[in-house]
């Protein structure tokens with residue numbers, strides 16, 4: 626069924642199988658070589674978007690691109706360390722050479738168990754998302770664009786004592802604040818929302834899956850399992866899409882309800 630309007634006091638009624646996206650529109654997904662970013666890139670391609678797969682792992686980004694293009698989709702691999710502003714500038718130039726970019730998923734971030742200087746990791750985690758987003762805004766102008774930042778339930782939804790490094794909950798709470806800032810600063814262009822994943826089975830989590838702490842966490846999830854990267858990707862794509870046109874500035878927990886316990 627085509628998108629339609631029911632009358633003057635109505636918005637567009639989208640064909641929800643496409644979420645209102647126009648095929649060929651471009652999305653940048655950072656950290657697209659693995660885990661949540663990879664699932665989001667593949668999901669975006671299934672929704673008809675052209676994907677710019679950004680990652681510091683160039684061969685990994687290329688593998689995601691190959692998976693998309695072998696299925697008939699459109700994708701470009703961009704090798705970039707998003708913690709380095711000069712590389713971010715270059716990555717935007719490379720990306721925009723393929724056409725305008727309407728959508729951004731800020732997903733890459735330091736590992737939650739990373740040790741080392743608090744301020745450095747905080748800057749990497751929050752500063753990189755701010756840098757990627759503001760440089761994008763410089764280019765994308767006054768169009769109906771949207772972005773989704775990946776926060777975490779460790780940010781402002783989960784209690785203390787559940788995280789290893791102090792920077793991680795601080796950074797993820799910071800990303801929630803950054804999201805609300807971006808959602809309102811430019812009169813809703815772009816819309817900005819965040820997804821706060823619960824524990825999600827990705828390569829960075831897999832080595833810890835067998836630990837008693839992780840087993841305990843899994844047992845407390847009301848839906849009875851840990852998250853899959855695809856659970857996060859579906860939520861990201863919805864918030865990103867025109868179908869979510871009236872959702873702006875939210876931090877959506879995607880955690881099977883674990884933060885209610």
Ligand SMILES: NC(=O)c1ccc[n+]([C@@H]2O[C@H](COP(=O)([O-])OP(=O)(O)OC[C@H]3O[C@@H](n4cnc5c(N)ncnc54)[C@H](O)[C@@H]3O)[C@@H](O)[C@H]2O)c1
Nearest residue numbers: 656658659660661680681706707733734777824825827829
């Ligand atoms: N897995 C979880 O349980 C979980 C829970 C909450 C939030 N998150 C968040 O989700 C995001 C993705 O996590 P994941 O579990 O999918 O991780 P992952 O390790 O599977 O994938 C992360 C990807 O990001 C890339 N990356 C890391 N730093 C980068 C940089 N500086 N520049 C470019 N690329 C970089 C890596 O190369 C990798 O491909 C992170 O922001 C993480 O904090 C994850």
